Amino acid sequence: MRFGLLIISTLIVIGCSQENSNMTSKTSVQDSVTKSDKTVLPPVADKIPYEIKTHEEVRIDDYYWMRDDSRSDPKVIEHLNLENRYADHMLSDSKDLQDKIFEEINSRLKKDDSTVPVFQRGYFYYRQFNGDMEYPVYIRKNAENGQEEILLDGNKMAEGKEYFAIGRYSISTNNNILAYSTDTISRRLYTIEFRDLTTDKMLDDKLENTSGQIVWANDNQTVFYIKKDLQTLLGYQVYRHKIGTPQSEDVLVYEEKDNTFYTGIGKTKDDALIYVYHSHTQKKGASYIDANKPESELIPFYPIEDGHEYSFQKNGDWFYVRTNWNAKNFRIMKTKIEDSQNRNKWQEVIAHNPDVFIQDYEVLKDYLVLAEKEQGKAQIRRVSLSTLDSNLLEFDDPVFVAMFTGNVNLETNKVRLFYSSMTTPSTYYDYDLDKQTRELLKQDEVLGGFHPSNYQSERISARSRDGVDIPVSIVYRKDKFKKDGTNPLYQYAYGSYGSSTEPYFSSSMLSLLDRGFVFVRAHVRGGQELGRHWYEDGKMFNKKNTFNDFIDVTKTLVEQKYGDPKRIFASGGSAGGLLIGAVINQAPELYLGVGAHVPFVDVVTTMLDESIPLTTNEFNEWGNPKNKDSYDYMLSYSPYDQVKKQDYPNILVTTGLHDSQVQYFEPAKWVAKLRDYKTDSNRLIFKTNMDAGHGGSSGRFRRNKERALEYAFFSSLAGINE
Structure with missing residues (x-):
């Protein structure tokens, strides 16, 4: 998002003639892609130099032509289809494993459910x-x-x-x-x-x-x-x-x-x-x-x-306000509607605690219920509105995610919670705030012989290069794991917009855990796991902390022998795809394979164009490149701009043609440039869902195709083919 005025003197000039701007692409690939053909070459996209002048500097974008807002240019569609055919060919050796994992994931879902x-x-x-x-x-x-x-x-x-x-x-x-x-x-x-x-x-x-x-x-x-x-x-x-x-x-x-x-x-x-x-x-x-x-x-x-920043909930004549006014990690105040515009008349209900982040809240008949984070761990606090006495609700796991769901009625003293952990499937409770007892309403049934006791979760800290401890959530199957540096490891993070990466259960991930993978969620800066400062330390001119944290978590996991240094994999989507792109420019040698899904990789060019969805809303997340200092900083990590002539890991990139949040042409351009620059013979696979957008395929079963594709890609690279 943007705050403040644009610097008018900043001029963006597209230094490409009208003739060039109307040129269509030429892509080349062998016309026939068959399973038996071992010499198939990847699509090679034409280079059509396109000048972008900003702050008297000129960048040449050879693949700008791939942008087609109408999604109808025959040459663009042809290129994406050729990439899909190439992807299918290159993944044909793992097709059986893809199908097997796809069936596994779907077989764990209860078909008749509510x-x-x-x-x-x-x-x-x-x-x-x-x-x-x-x-x-x-x-x-x-x-x-x-x-x-x-x-x-x-x-x-x-x-x-x-x-x-x-x-x-x-x-x-x-x-x-x-x-x-x-x-x-x-x-x-x-x-x-x-x-x-x-x-x-x-x-x-x-x-x-x-x-x-x-x-x-x-x-x-x-x-x-x-x-x-x-x-x-x-x-x-x-x-x-x-x-x-x-x-x-x-x-x-x-x-x-x-x-x-x-x-x-x-x-x-x-x-x-x-x-x-x-x-x-x-x-x-x-x-x-x-x-x-x-x-x-x-x-x-x-x-x-x-x-x-404030929000309110109404209870009778009182409005309960979550506000960061003189409270970085937020506090709760209350006011009558006639006094709402006079902040000096607001009354404090819950004081600010610099060590506790108030993430969310619910107001019920006689209670205020807070969803908090303390030292990166979730907790739910019950507060009596009459006495302001408070206490924490008790749960079974030391590290978990708990959030409010379905609380649409005011005249009740029962709060409904969603609860999960790395080893606990999605669970729903009604918690009686008067009796301080909980009622289990439902726990998702995981079919196929799942037993939580077969799996172990841990929470450790990894020291980042600037001395900050990064929380890390880990889960593995007990009988498949040895802390001797021999297990393949899958690391995931997001790290943007203050969106916390929660330690929730994933039934699909069992397909990797049961094959011996260790699964890791890195709670890097840019989320709000440790409070508001955790977000601020991973945005704007602190954005590189997100990438450094991820890399330093990987190094810690290898040092502590949670994973095989030759079989480390990483994955992220959207802004998490930007993270992956920046990480493999900086430290490609750490990873055998990565997955970048609907990745936001062309940071500077996209943020210069206010006609692209989401751009103007996010100037205060990434910076406004029309300002020279932001331009320089963003350019220094933008994955597309920082592609180097170096070896890269095996890479799987996915997108949706109709994506409204990260336009398909960002990953398309990135892949084309990677193909031109990378000096290795590792796989670079680009798959476009021609019928979907940012969230992938619709449907509870079909959407697992993309997940099975990545899991099979990583498993095959790890030498696991069953």
């Missing part, structure tokens, strides 16, 4: 999976008579579509009208439609190009939604829609003029207020409307100001 029901306004709501069906069925059950009603059948809705996703759904406060959003392209542009549940008939209303969020006013006739910019895909306009009217007559309620903000909408648990939240990397806040008066004006809860 989520824990959530109660709201007289109904229990849940999703159900049936047999080999790819998509869930959304159901509600009447609490009085037990009658079930199918709201949405994702399988029927997905028929004939290569990609399909249900975004959100919301039901009017009188329970009579269903509003839901769908995406059939994977660009995260959702269409909202409506069905009358009393007649089971579709309404004529259809809202196009939305973020997918839907909030009902209390008149049961008005909905609020967010419209997206079709170029940047930024949701920036909040509209009010009246049932029975065309979208063209919808009323603009709020428009975000600052394109460094994200915009969202929601509703308080008591249905009293509809709110619009304004999210920036360095400032956050909200505005609200009376849900009983949907045509009223939007009112700021507290003005947006630089450096201040």
